[in-house]
Amino acid sequence: MTTTRNQVLADIRAATARGERPGHQTHSFATDLQAEAALSPSALVHMFAERVSEYKAWVGYSTSAGLSEAIGERLALYGTRYVVPADFPADLVQQLPCVRDEQLSHADIASADGVVSLSALGIAQTGSIVLDAGVGQGRRVLTLLPDYHLCVVYAASIVLTVPEAFERLRASIQERRAPLTFISGPSATSDIELNRVEGVHGPRRLEVIIVDAPGR
Amino acid sequence: MTIALFITCFNDTLFPNTGKAVVTILERLGHQVAFPEEQTCCGQMHFNTGYQSEALPLIKRFVRVFSEYECIVSPSASCVGMVRDMYQYAAEVAKDKGLAAEVKALAPRVYELSELLVNKLGLVDVGAYYPHRVTYHPTCHSIRGIRVGDAPEQLLRAVRGIDYVPLPAAEECCGFGGTFAIKNADTSMAMLSDKMRNITGTRAEVCVAADNSCLMHIGGALHRQRTGVKIAHLAEVLASGEQA
Amino acid sequence: MKPDSVIIELSPEFSVGAKQALQNTQLRRNMGKATQTIRAKRATVVGELPNWESLRDAGERIKAETMAHLDVYIERLEKNIQAAGGTVHWASTAAQANEIVTKLIQATKSKHIIKVKSLTTDEIRLNEALEAAGITPIETDLAELIIQLAHEKSSHILVPAIHKNRSEIRELFQKAMHLPDLTDEPKELAAAARTFLREKFMTVKVATSGANFAIAETGSVCVVESEGNGRMCLTLPDVLITVMGIEKILPRWEDLGVFMQLLPRSSTGERMNPYTSIWTGVHPGDGPQEFHIVLLDNGRTQVLGDSVGRQTLHCIRCSACINICPVYERTGGHAYGSVYPGPIGAILTPQLVGTEHAASLPYASSLCGACYDVCPVKINIPEVLVHLRGRVVREKHSHVSGWLDPESIGMSGLGQVFGNRMAYEGAQTMGKLAQWLFVHDGYIENGPGPLGAWTAMRDLQAIPDQTFRQWWRERNEHDDHA
Numbered sequence A: 001m002t003t004t005r006n007q008v009l010a011d012i013r014a015a016t017a018r019g020e021r022p023g024h025q026t027h028s029f030a031t032d033l034q035a036e037a038a039l040s041p042s043a044l045v046h047m048f049a050e051r052v053s054e055y056k057a058w059v060g061y062s063t064s065a066g067l068s069e070a071i072g073e074r075l076a077l078y079g080t081r082y083v084v085p086a087d088f089p090a091d092l093v094q095q096l097p098c099v100r101d102e103q104l105s106h107a108d109i110a111s112a113d114g115v116v117s118l119s120a121l122g123i124a125q126t127g128s129i130v131l132d133a134g135v136g137q138g139r140r141v142l143t144l145l146p147d148y149h150l151c152v153v154y155a156a157s158i159v160l161t162v163p164e165a166f167e168r169l170r171a172s173i174q175e176r177r178a179p180l181t182f183i184s185g186p187s188a189t190s191d192i193e194l195n196r197v198e199g200v201h202g203p204r205r206l207e208v209i210i211v212d213a214p215g216r
Numbered sequence B: 001m002t003i004a005l006f007i008t009c010f011n012d013t014l015f016p017n018t019g020k021a022v023v024t025i026l027e028r029l030g031h032q033v034a035f036p037e038e039q040t041c042c043g044q045m046h047f048n049t050g051y052q053s054e055a056l057p058l059i060k061r062f063v064r065v066f067s068e069y070e071c072i073v074s075p076s077a078s079c080v081g082m083v084r085d086m087y088q089y090a091a092e093v094a095k096d097k098g099l100a101a102e103v104k105a106l107a108p109r110v111y112e113l114s115e116l117l118v119n120k121l122g123l124v125d126v127g128a129y130y131p132h133r134v135t136y137h138p139t140c141h142s143i144r145g146i147r148v149g150d151a152p153e154q155l156l157r158a159v160r161g162i163d164y165v166p167l168p169a170a171e172e173c174c175g176f177g178g179t180f181a182i183k184n185a186d187t188s189m190a191m192l193s194d195k196m197r198n199i200t201g202t203r204a205e206v207c208v209a210a211d212n213s214c215l216m217h218i219g220g221a222l223h224r225q226r227t228g229v230k231i232a233h234l235a236e237v238l239a240s241g242e243q244a
Numbered sequence C: 001m002k003p004d005s006v007i008i009e010l011s012p013e014f015s016v017g018a019k020q021a022l023q024n025t026q027l028r029r030n031m032g033k034a035t036q037t038i039r040a041k042r043a044t045v046v047g048e049l050p051n052w053e054s055l056r057d058a059g060e061r062i063k064a065e066t067m068a069h070l071d072v073y074i075e076r077l078e079k080n081i082q083a084a085g086g087t088v089h090w091a092s093t094a095a096q097a098n099e100i101v102t103k104l105i106q107a108t109k110s111k112h113i114i115k116v117k118s119l120t121t122d123e124i125r126l127n128e129a130l131e132a133a134g135i136t137p138i139e140t141d142l143a144e145l146i147i148q149l150a151h152e153k154s155s156h157i158l159v160p161a162i163h164k165n166r167s168e169i170r171e172l173f174q175k176a177m178h179l180p181d182l183t184d185e186p187k188e189l190a191a192a193a194r195t196f197l198r199e200k201f202m203t204v205k206v207a208t209s210g211a212n213f214a215i216a217e218t219g220s221v222c223v224v225e226s227e228g229n230g231r232m233c234l235t236l237p238d239v240l241i242t243v244m245g246i247e248k249i250l251p252r253w254e255d256l257g258v259f260m261q262l263l264p265r266s267s268t269g270e271r272m273n274p275y276t277s278i279w280t281g282v283h284p285g286d287g288p289q290e291f292h293i294v295l296l297d298n299g300r301t302q303v304l305g306d307s308v309g310r311q312t313l314h315c316i317r318c319s320a321c322i323n324i325c326p327v328y329e330r331t332g333g334h335a336y337g338s339v340y341p342g343p344i345g346a347i348l349t350p351q352l353v354g355t356e357h358a359a360s361l362p363y364a365s366s367l368c369g370a371c372y373d374v375c376p377v378k379i380n381i382p383e384v385l386v387h388l389r390g391r392v393v394r395e396k397h398s399h400v401s402g403w404l405d406p407e408s409i410g411m412s413g414l415g416q417v418f419g420n421r422m423a424y425e426g427a428q429t430m431g432k433l434a435q436w437l438f439v440h441d442g443y444i445e446n447g448p449g450p451l452g453a454w455t456a457m458r459d460l461q462a463i464p465d466q467t468f469r470q471w472w473r474e475r476n477e478h479d480d481h482a
């Protein structure tokens, strides 16, 4: 195996030695891009909400104080047994029909009526939510197997652009080596005549509650 | 100003009227036209088909014949593209530093007709009169190769008496592509039939373009199918005068 | 090192495959509709970003710099993946890669694997190698499943079943899944696939995937997808094996931020694809606890060594060039005889397997340049096509017989003619004389020899009596006399 490794590396070196070699970069060209003009906090949240719902996800609003109730309302619609991450905030789950993920089997998770999680951040320009296994987000399988995902996004965690999101996520990777999942609407396919159809293997229903949106 | 005309082998032989039209326009605008008779072919067909070593003498010839002129015009976007985009590459492949330097100096002085008129001479109205219903096909090499933008449309819209109808899906290739039309004749024809449908749909009397090569391909099918739609090079439209 | 010739499905000439495809009107309708849809979607979301052109520039520069220092970045990636608990393997050829993957699966004793759609594993024909070793690969991407059930080959890198319409898909599913009442409603078709595959996801313990990107700086690997089958394969099994071409590396974390803007908008025409997974080695208590990555060369270093061809390796497999291509739109993907169809296939395939094995592909283009305009990393596809045509002709001329084909004779004859003014003017006269037999009303309707391919479908305008230069001379003589 080491010999193949050396072979490939030698082939790369031979190939790159031939061409002219532009100077080795120490900074990313990504940072040369002009930043986009900032939006007001309420416009930012508005764009996020609008673009999430364009993916056919339901979007609602709540205050921190009313969050438990807001979640409860949604959960009452679809079933009676939900799962939440092991470290999901206790005050939120007390009143809710939720089981904590304490070593649940895949089958247990899959048979739940849905999952409730927090999130790392939201991206307004693309209507995306990012999970980074931080507090209240759980292991990846938890937000994957149930057919319904209710995701809580704090307004303060919403950024405008993809590069801003990557800047914030650097710490999750470097300090915690966290796995990341970007979610933009419910699972979908465009494989049949290139039309987007919601709902294949991931949660077929995605709902988002935006918490403490300014001006609401 | 003296403007050297690169007619291209194709127009010289098959479309002499296009060359005459360029002369008419430029002289009407008060310029001197020079026609260096040693010119033949820019080498595009050879080069684009892969015959690079056969193309090289033709490239050198072009550079030799035209390097003394300050301003060169050609009524062919694709040949201008060859000179401006591929000559440098050809010189590099041939490892000919001298040629590369000459090309670098010459290429920016070579203009396609609409570029010369609109961008270099700053003209949109060249005093033409053409009372016909016309549609315009922007050839690939004019819009995506040398990027003339909407210069040809600007010129057409300024022609008196013209009834200009935009072409649907105008920017789609007509399927000519040089030897592609022969090597992949069926695919070429499938592309051409869609182009034809769009042209006849405009009910234009004349289909105009900045490349006679594509026009020959389009015109050949318009003629075969007895559509009655004629083809004309942009230069011919711009050259036609009042009550001509 | 010579790559295993695994890419070509021993295809006939492109024009032969194209002709067959063109005769299939259902295919042409499906393809026309699909490509028009996706083009419009792409144009809308690309138009939404005011800095799209600077993003493309950034994409191009990041890739160019990566290629120039690939040795540095690949070793950095290896080190960081190992530090995060992953195992790194190297393969010069497809055969080596297949052997590595087969052995890793055999060690788990599993007889099945679940697969995330991956062009790289198609390129090395991993499925065939696994089947030969008694392992059953299960494609989990909807389109891959469709063509696996139809026993067909992919015709598009992103939407492999783009050539199939909904009623064709329904028929396949009705048979394979024993669902006689299934309708052709896309939602129902997707639901059928969901049920069919769910059981596999829950039970199979080994998965394979490709990778869209890998970040040298952090050792992270990224997979971009829509359906959630990727997330299933990347999180449920015990063992994950990723096969990745060495060109997929990005140097730094923030570089990925550029490509996550370029890729979804260029490929599916969405602001963002539904799911993107990024993992870094093994995450304790979350997902597979054994992670292997196979870094594959298979001809890529040869491409890297060619100063013009190198840009081909910048490709992020978005398929924008395929969707915009007027040739692909008419012929579909199968005519290209490769897992890589369309403009990118026309330049990548001949470089990976050698132009001698795919000599007609660089000619499968009218050089219209639409691909270059949409490419998110600004690969100058027409330039590379012309470059490869040069290589095809040089190879042909390396044998004496190569000089004797009609095209070579014609080209070198014309080269002589254009090289000399007298010969050129003589030929103009000759042409005029020679054509009289065929001309009818200023047009040739039935041309001889190679002209036949032209006049089979369109008329050829005849050479007029007077060339431009004759007119010019005549006019000047008049002027002189006047």
Ligand code: SF4
Pocket: C266, C314, C315, C316, C317, C318, C319, C320, C321, C322, C344, C371, C374, C375, C376, C377, C378, C379
């Ligand atoms: S060549 Fe460019 S446009 Fe084509 S698939 Fe690759 S990245 Fe996309």
